[in-house]
Amino acid sequence: LIIVLLFYSSAVLIDALATAGTVQAHNVARRRFTETQPGLLKRYLQALAWTTNINEAIIKDLQQWYSKCHSAGESQQICLQVGYTLASMLRRYCHSSTSQKNACIKGKYQILNKFLGKLMECDDIQCHKNSLNILLNFPVETSLNYAARFICSNENGTNSVQRIALKLLAELPTEKISGKVLKKVMQVFRNSCPLPQTTTDQTLATEVLLNAVPQHSTVGPFLLRMESTCPKNNERWAFFYDNLAVRRRIDELVPVYI
Structure with missing residues (x-):
């Protein structure tokens, strides 16, 4: 043949x-x-x-x-x-x-x-972006610390890497994500990192945080507190509520057997 x-x-x-x-x-x-x-x-x-x-x-x-x-x-x-x-x-x-x-x-x-x-043997931004994009095909727990390096960094040029790193964190089991890493994700969400955060990165951070709510008791109160203290950025909050609505519908569709 x-x-x-x-x-x-x-x-x-x-x-x-x-x-x-x-x-x-x-x-x-x-x-x-x-x-x-x-x-x-x-x-x-x-x-x-x-x-x-x-x-x-x-x-x-x-x-x-x-x-x-x-x-x-x-x-x-x-x-x-x-x-x-x-x-x-x-x-x-x-x-x-x-x-x-x-x-x-x-x-x-x-x-x-x-x-x-x-x-993970990278010396430049493009190499890190390529590696993280590849890891999106196979999000393993050992890649968590690698991705976390680029969250809320103070190094110029890392925002584009952070975006892919947030996507990777959203694919990983949230029980494996430490409180320290989640704190950095929260900083992205509220735009309090050393570098300015885009709405895209903030919405990706929202995804990671919502995933973490069931396993991390501090995340839910943080999100509720942020809505009252930082109501700006309508696009971010629109994504937040749309995401919640989708998750609620999925939960309602899960059959419960007694």
């Missing part, structure tokens, strides 16, 4: 190789598209992210590929897509069984550890 497919360079070829999810198909795709049709390599990686055959050997290859991607002279687009695909496959692999999930959560899965370590 692979020999026949080598004569074609189309969406059918790409999807067939990605769907196969075998090491042989992956090696053929990576070699062929890298050498002769690099424009199709990104499309293959996008398709591979959704393969139903989660192969650990392919995950390992992607991790090694990502770790050497930039130094090997690959384009930033390809390196990013390798990261997105690896994060998507790791998410499903880590949830494939209880034992595997525990290994990932407890930091015992070395492929995941190496990937996360490489993601």
Whole structure:
């Protein structure tokens, strides 16, 4: 089958190789598209992210590929897509069984550890943004401290990173978010950080805080107090009440069995 497919360079070829999810198909795709049709390599990686055959050997290859991607002279687009695909496959692999999930959560899965370590080796703003965007595909608890670094920072240029970090915090289990981190999120919400906060960042902070209400007893009173002391910014409060209404409807739809 692979020999026949080598004569074609189309969406059918790409999807067939990605769907196969075998090491042989992956090696053929990576070699062929890298050498002769690099424009199709990104499309293959996008398709591979959704393969139903989660192969650990392919995950390992992607991790090694990502770790050497930039130094090997690959384009930033390809390196990013390798990261997105690896994060998507790791998410499903880590949830494939209880034992595997525990290994990932407890930091015992070395492929995941190496990937996360490489993601956080950044020296510039754009690198941090890319890493946080990749982590949105697989929001793991170990990324919490990394994301928290950019919340309410006093470093110029970090506001754009903060926006992605807030999105990541909104995806993480709120019981794992410390009171110290939530305090920084509250500062974003009330625009009391060293740098001015946009309405977009404040609404993202609202999402994180509303998620935290059930586990953190101080968050609810803080939000109620803020409404009376800082009623300005109608857009922020409109989002707050719209979000509450949606959550209330969802709660009402959850069946209760007695």
